Amino acid sequence: MRPFSVSLLRHITAPHTLTAPLVTKTRCLHRGIFAASSSSIQSPPPGHSRCAPSRSVSTGFSEHQVQDLCGPELRLLNKLYDGLVGGQRASLAECITLVETQHPRKKELAQVLLQRVLAYRKEQESQNGGKPVAFRVGLSGPPGAGKSSFIEVVGKMLTARGHKVSVLAVDPSSCTTGGSLLGDKTRMTELSRDMNAFIRPSPASGTLGGVTRTTNEAIVLCEGAGYDIVLVETVGVGQSEFAVADMVDMFVLLIPPAGGDELQGIKRGIIERADLVVVTKSDGDLVVPARRIQAEYTSALKLLRRQSKSWNPKVMRASSQTNEGIPEAWAVMQSYQDAMLASGELQRRRQAQHKVWMWSLIQENVLLHFSNHPGVRGALPQLEEKVTKGAISPGLAADLLLKTFLSS
Numbered sequence: 001m002r003p004f005s006v007s008l009l010r011h012i013t014a015p016h017t018l019t020a021p022l023v024t025k026t027r028c029l030h031r032g033i034f035a036a037s038s039s040s041i042q043s044p045p046p047g048h049s050r051c052a053p054s055r056s057v058s059t060g061f062s063e064h065q066v067q068d069l070c071g072p073e074l075r076l077l078n079k080l081y082d083g084l085v086g087g088q089r090a091s092l093a094e095c096i097t098l099v100e101t102q103h104p105r106k107k108e109l110a111q112v113l114l115q116r117v118l119a120y121r122k123e124q125e126s127q128n129g130g131k132p133v134a135f136r137v138g139l140s141g142p143p144g145a146g147k148s149s150f151i152e153v154v155g156k157m158l159t160a161r162g163h164k165v166s167v168l169a170v171d172p173s174s175c176t177t178g179g180s181l182l183g184d185k186t187r188m189t190e191l192s193r194d195m196n197a198f199i200r201p202s203p204a205s206g207t208l209g210g211v212t213r214t215t216n217e218a219i220v221l222c223e224g225a226g227y228d229i230v231l232v233e234t235v236g237v238g239q240s241e242f243a244v245a246d247m248v249d250m251f252v253l254l255i256p257p258a259g260g261d262e263l264q265g266i267k268r269g270i271i272e273r274a275d276l277v278v279v280t281k282s283d284g285d286l287v288v289p290a291r292r293i294q295a296e297y298t299s300a301l302k303l304l305r306r307q308s309k310s311w312n313p314k315v316m317r318a319s320s321q322t323n324e325g326i327p328e329a330w331a332v333m334q335s336y337q338d339a340m341l342a343s344g345e346l347q348r349r350r351q352a353q354h355k356v357w358m359w360s361l362i363q364e365n366v367l368l369h370f371s372n373h374p375g376v377r378g379a380l381p382q383l384e385e386k387v388t389k390g391a392i393s394p395g396l397a398a399d400l401l402l403k404t405f406l407s408s
């Protein structure tokens with residue numbers, strides 16, 4: 001078993017994120033702090049809200065790392081890790097809850113857990129000849145395009161073939177309105193009952209940066225739990241589909257067989273990112289418009305710059321109601337995976353994605369520390385008012401706030 005690599009964690013965590021190195025953090029978390037993710041943390045005895053780092057719990061940890069975590073934290077992380085790599089769905093759900101947390105200490109623990117899962121996955125990949133152990137597919141499309149119906153039939157087909165499928169739903173509306181485009185209705189009812197499937201909506205609130213981080217981390221956790229196919233679904237609203245395109249091996253755009261205004265919302269930029277376009281609902285009366293849309297997209301894609309040397313984007317038709325085109329769509333996804341793996345492009349794409357992921361983490365953390373900085377918080381209302389009234393330029397206000405932030 002690979003030990004946790006807390007020293008690496010220190011390197012990847014910006015100094016602002018941790019007010020002091022983890023080594024100096026000897027506080028023990030109260031039971032309440034972990035209530036959402038686990039019941040395994042014990043309450044400290046009355047009057048003992050802190051605990052010294054434990055040296056008695058050693059499973060999977062080096063002496064140096066044991067210094068960083070107190071006993072209950074170690075036990076929690078061990079329990080989550082063992083459950084996760086043992087393929088327990090409840091542990092996977094708990095691990096994702098941990099990475100979604102906003103609590104600073106739990107965020108640190110989540111990173112320790114992730115380092116360990118990443119190391120485990122790396123080991124599996126090296127046993128697999130350096131090839132990724134899971135296939136990540138992003139699926140996007142306008143509201144009502146038939147995404148959840150498509151994922152349900154594809155997911156069921158894949159679990160019947162012996163795959164383990166996880167579905168992560170990224171909901172951009174939760175970032176801006178606090179509402180939900182994806183979460184409010186019952187979706188993928190049959191797949192959610194399938195023991196070889198795991199479905200998880202994105203957190204109910206947060207910034208796009210936050211959702212990007214947690215989705216990337218949830219993907220790693222799903223892979224650690226043995227899911228060999230990870231489907232990431234998002235609605236084609238806002239910037240979330242670009243974020244998803246940056247996290248996956250293959251990006252699939254689902255387009256309904258409707259023309260004119262209904263397709264206006266589909267951004268040209270996102271069509272360029274598509275490795276496959278599936279025209280959905282190609283059944284009954286909708287076959288004719290579906291064919292027309294297929295022809296339109298086929299010509300449109302020919303005019304776009306090629307994203308990959310190993311793959312030409314394709315346009316297909318499918319119906320989740322009749323199942324027509326569903327096995328074929330999956331076969332195309334597999335041939336994409338084969339071509340990209342053979343050329344090494346898939347592996348290179350993943351490496352580049354790690355950089356994007358790191359920068360989204362940095363952006364999220366820097367912004368958080370900036371807006372929580374006491375000096376910035378004090379000066380912000382007045383400066384915002386001045387900017388709104390045109391008394392000072394936005395650039396000057398931003399400079400003043402940044403100076404305040406950097407001066408202490």
Ligand SMILES: Nc1nc2c(ncn2[C@@H]2O[C@H](COP(=O)(O)OP(=O)(O)OP(=O)(O)O)[C@@H](O)[C@H]2O)c(=O)[nH]1
Binds near residue numbers: 318319
């Ligand atoms: N005729 C036909 N209707 C379909 C098909 N797939 C989905 N629909 C219908 O299209 C509507 C939207 O389907 P969903 O799968 O919920 O679409 P979605 O893209 O997940 O929708 P949002 O969650 O709102 O983004 C539903 O009424 C479905 O019954 C299909 O293959 N054929």
